[in-house]
Structure formats: C-alpha cells, structure tokens
Amino acid sequence: MSMHRAKRGPIIAIAVLIGFVLFFYSPWELSSSLIPGQRGEVNELYGLLRLVTGDQPGNDHVLNDPQLDPTETVDWSVYAAGEPDVNWWKEAKRINKVHPIIVFSKTYCPYSKRAKKLLESYDITPPPKVIEVDVRDDGIVIKNLLSRLTGHSTFPNIIVQGKSIGGSDNLAGLHSSKELRNLIEKAGAKARKNGPEETD
Template identity: 45%
Template sequence: MDSKKRMSPPSATPPIRRRRFVVAVVALLAFIYFFGSPFRLPATLKDVSGISRAKIASLVKGSPAAANVDEIFGLLHLVTGDSEHEHILGHTEGFDPTKPVDLELYAAGTDNIDWNKRVVELNERYPLVVFSKSYCPYSKRAKALLATYELSPPPKIIEVDLRDDATQVKTVLTRLTHHSTFPNVIIRGKSVGGSDNLQALHADKSLRRKLEAAGLTIRGDIP
C-alpha cells in the first residue's frame, strides 16, 4: 500500500445550498427578462433628479404614519407653510387634483415629515383655517363674524384667489370637504361649511362651543 496519502478528487456534485442559490438566481433573471424589473420608483418620483438618501430610505421603509393621515392635513401643511409663495400645485406636471394626492406632493420637497406629529402641530397652531376669496362678500361676512370672537390663535386666512394654484386648491378642497364655494371654514381638519353655515352656528350658540372645543380662546364679548 502506498505510504503517501492520495488526494481524493473534489466532488462533482455541488452542495445543496449552492444548487438552490443557482436555481434562485436563474429564476430571478428569468422573471426580470419576461416581466421586467419589479424595482421601480414611485410615480411621484419619476423624472425627478437629485433624490436624496433620506427620500430613498423613507420609500424603502414605507410611511405608516402618512397612511393614517387625512389628505386635508397635507393641503393645510402646504398652504399654511407656503411663506415663499411657491404655489406648487399649479406647477406640478401631471398633477390631477380630482384624484387622491400623495402626501409627499404636499410636503413640497421636505424629507422625513412625521405626519402624525405634523397633524398635532397644525391643530395647535392653526386650529381654524378659512379658505377665502379676497373679493367675495360671503368670505368678508364670515371673516367679519370671526373677528368679533377675537380668537387666539387667530384664524389662518388663505386668500385662494391670490394664489397661482387657485383652481387646483379649489378642486382639492371640493373633493375633500364636499363644499365647493367660498369661504370654506376648516376646524381641526373638518369643514363646517361656508358663511351661511357659520352664521347659523353663531345664531344657535354652538359656534362658541366648537371653537373652544378646538382649543381656541375667545376674548370677544360673545354671549
């Protein structure tokens, strides 16, 4: 018997794990070949350059908070924080205000918004928002009535007709609140209607209760 140890030839059969890996890779390549890649950017980010790492991370993780937030708060976030008067709803290609809008559009390029936290902030800082038209007599009447309440914080007035995206804002408001005329009075994300509705609430003494329940302080001499 030879004293030298003979080297046994490597096994011709690959290990089971390696075989499974190869099969999986082949199956994935076949799927991509026949059906196309499943890894595509969302429609809101197509044709957009300079996507940040934070944006990509948020897409991968998903946004469970945003899924539970009413779209009206996206609109309120946009119009109350539009200090630069960008009015992006009027300059967004392919934007259809008649259909539900992703909150990312209302974020106006701001990454990583905690929408649940933002809702709380909006309700505290702007519990009363009035979508108005500067020339509209009904809007003027509603604003005059609210002025007698001397509210704190004061109503946030959005003069829609002075915005470049007035048509888009009106369409979104109509879709979300089912109220198509101005003014449109929003208390903590809920529309209470227009001027006539406001006058009726004032007449039956329930407007005061609604405002106080929303966290507003009434300093006016209102019975």
C-alpha cells in the same frame, strides 16, 4: 335547546374573529386619501393644510404641476414640498394646535367677507389662518382639492381641527344658535369674553 346553543357557539366565535380581522386588517380600511402615520392615519386634507399654512416662500407654486390631477389622490411627496421624511401625524397635531381654524377665502367674495368679519368679532386666539385662494397661482387646484377632500365646493370653506364645517351660512347658523363659541373653544382656541353671541 342546549344542542342549538352548542352549535351556535363556534359560529359566533368565527363571526367575531372575522369581524375582528375585517375591522383591524381590511384592505379597504385605508381610504385613498389617508396615509398611515406613526400613531394613526392622517387625512389628505392635512397635506394641503400644511402646504398652504407654511411660511416657506414659493409654496403658492407647488400645486401648479400640469400633471397634477386634483380630482385624484395627490402623492404625499407633493404636499411635503421637497422636505423628506415628514411625520404626518405630528404635522396634523401641530396644525391643529397652531391653526385650529383655517378659512379658505376669496378676497372679493361677499360670503367670505361676511364669515371673516363674524370670526373677527370673536377676537379668537390664535386667530383664524386665512388663505386667500384667489391671490394664489394654484387657486383653481386648491378649489378642486377642497371639493374632493371636504365635499364643500364654494367659498369660504372653514376648516376646524382638520374638518370642514361648511361656509358662511353654516358659520352664521352656529353663531345664531350660540354654538360657535363652544366650537371655537373645543378646537383649542380662545374667544374673548362677552363675545357677540352674548350681546345679540
């Protein structure tokens, strides 16, 4: 019995060592949509979020390069839009704070309208940042990027702290189950007291 344990000791130690190496140093650990930052990895979605929430004029033309394939990983320099040395980890953190809730919408879409109306009823601070994709000349590229990066291909596409929670039905479901206020507050935003979920 002790002989078997003695033989198993080195095998377990080797297995633990291999597991450690694979966990921390595996070549496939970095997804093609992640970039290493100074303090961790940042999902490519933050590149898109930075681009569409920025106030720089002309940002709605950046993704119009006919060579750009939104179904493939986009070079981070495209999202940087000419700004050198972007610290993407800091950018992701800033976006989460300044725009904890981002709504990709279409102006004419009834589901987008319904989602925006529901969010407005919570009187959120800071208010959700709404990106009207159909009024941008790179709207088709954004749609394809969102499909690849979030797995959600229709509008609205609601992003909370850099993650898609889905569309209008998902939002309505969170509201009905009284979870939406909690989600808003966990995202670092504030909703007014006695919001619509308490009065329904």
